[in-house]
Amino acid sequence: MITTRYYLDCRATKPGNEAPLMFAMTKNSKTALINTGIRLLPTQWDKKLQRITDRPDRYQLNNYITTRKMQVDGILRQMSLEGRLVGLTPTLIKRLVLKELDPDVKQENLFVNRFRRYAESRRTQRTREIYIGTLQKIMQYDRHADLLNFNMINRQWVESFRLFLERQGLARNTININLRNLRAVFNEAIDDGLTVVNVPPTRKVDMRPDSVKKRSVDVQHLREIFARNVEPFQRRYLDYFKLTFFLIGINPVDLLHLTKKNLHDGRVIYTRAKTGREYDIKIEPEAQEIFDRYRGQKYLLWFLERYKDYKPLAAKINDNLKVMGGEEYPHLSIYWARHTWATIAYELEIPDATIAAALGHSHGNSTTAIYIDKSVARVDEANRRVIDYVLYDKK
Numbered sequence: 001m002i003t004t005r006y007y008l009d010c011r012a013t014k015p016g017n018e019a020p021l022m023f024a025m026t027k028n029s030k031t032a033l034i035n036t037g038i039r040l041l042p043t044q045w046d047k048k049l050q051r052i053t054d055r056p057d058r059y060q061l062n063n064y065i066t067t068r069k070m071q072v073d074g075i076l077r078q079m080s081l082e083g084r085l086v087g088l089t090p091t092l093i094k095r096l097v098l099k100e101l102d103p104d105v106k107q108e109n110l111f112v113n114r115f116r117r118y119a120e121s122r123r124t125q126r127t128r129e130i131y132i133g134t135l136q137k138i139m140q141y142d143r144h145a146d147l148l149n150f151n152m153i154n155r156q157w158v159e160s161f162r163l164f165l166e167r168q169g170l171a172r173n174t175i176n177i178n179l180r181n182l183r184a185v186f187n188e189a190i191d192d193g194l195t196v197v198n199v200p201p202t203r204k205v206d207m208r209p210d211s212v213k214k215r216s217v218d219v220q221h222l223r224e225i226f227a228r229n230v231e232p233f234q235r236r237y238l239d240y241f242k243l244t245f246f247l248i249g250i251n252p253v254d255l256l257h258l259t260k261k262n263l264h265d266g267r268v269i270y271t272r273a274k275t276g277r278e279y280d281i282k283i284e285p286e287a288q289e290i291f292d293r294y295r296g297q298k299y300l301l302w303f304l305e306r307y308k309d310y311k312p313l314a315a316k317i318n319d320n321l322k323v324m325g326g327e328e329y330p331h332l333s334i335y336w337a338r339h340t341w342a343t344i345a346y347e348l349e350i351p352d353a354t355i356a357a358a359l360g361h362s363h364g365n366s367t368t369a370i371y372i373d374k375s376v377a378r379v380d381e382a383n384r385r386v387i388d389y390v391l392y393d394k395k
Contacts, residue, residue: 249338
């Protein structure tokens with residue numbers, strides 16, 4: 001048997017503030033809540049009489065909640081007669097009831113469909129993959145996710161989803177990425193008027209990041225790694241790491257897809273896949289030597305002419321770099337080149353603004369950033385200083 005009643009949910013509300021009025025459906029001591037969209041002060045709700053009091057609009061609101069309860073009770077009676085409630089949890093019953101109450105909700109505006117469409121609208125392939133990854137986790141967490149509309153997702157659902165991700169062993173920052181993706185999709189739904197609330201259910205969910213460990217190699221160890229006597233098959237992976245460093249930490253997807261079209265008067269000019277920002281880097285002799293050694297037919301480097309996708313290649317490079325990092329740096333990877341370059345530049349007292357410009361970060365206000373973008377000479381000078389210091393111990 002399932003019972004229904006209204007419930008003023010003051011759990012997450014400070015004393016004296018309005019709380020949401022929820023419609024509660026209980027079965028076997030388990031309850032599912034539907035947000036009515038009405039917020040009341042505790043003094044405005046008579047729990048025993050199930051009535052709104054002490055408000056100018058109480059008559060209209062009481063008529064609404066009475067009619068709504070009659071509708072839900074009628075739907076539940078019909079579903080019970082048809083045997084559709086057998087074995088269902090209150091949460092699933094709630095979803096079926098909401099579907100009956102709001103038959104005009106279009107399929108394309110259901111939560112999963114909107115999430116998928118939002119993911120596919122992202123500009124870069126990697127961002128699309130990250131959003132689709134979040135959607136896959138949601139569907140693993142909630143096997144009835146395809147029935148959800150946005151009004152069915154509340155803070156309790158989000159908190160349970162977060163716990164599900166924790167139990168999968170995901171790092172806190174990875175969990176936060178998934179929650180931020182959920183928030184972004186929900187914000188779009190709010191803007192499009194698809195929810196009865198105007199704030200996403202992630203608003204009070206803890207998304208504080210863990211501090212990220214430094215991923216930089218000190219100069220002495222970097223020199224040792226660069227000079228390491230590695231196996232012949234590992235030479236290419238070490239050279240790749242060095243080239244990444246000489247090009248100020250260029251991302252694998254960008255470096256591996258460079259072609260002759262990216263070359264202009266001894267410089268490599270490309271648009272970063274992740275951010276869409278344009279980079280303009282001078283090819284120093286040390287970098288040119290590596291380009292020449294691994295010159296490809298289609299690409300500047302032949303690596304992608306032997307691998308169909310850059311991801312397994314990047315993984316293989318990282319596996320070998322971990323070995324080369326030794327006991328001091330057992331987690332060495334391609335991405336350490338970028339952090340290491342920035343750290344060494346800082347040690348050389350290169351101005352923060354120049355380091356920021358080299359890495360493609362804004363520094364200071366937007367006007368300052370425009371002037372930095374227009375002047376690559378200081379970045380060229382900084383990169384030369386970093387290379388000279390690492391390779392030749394010249395400051």
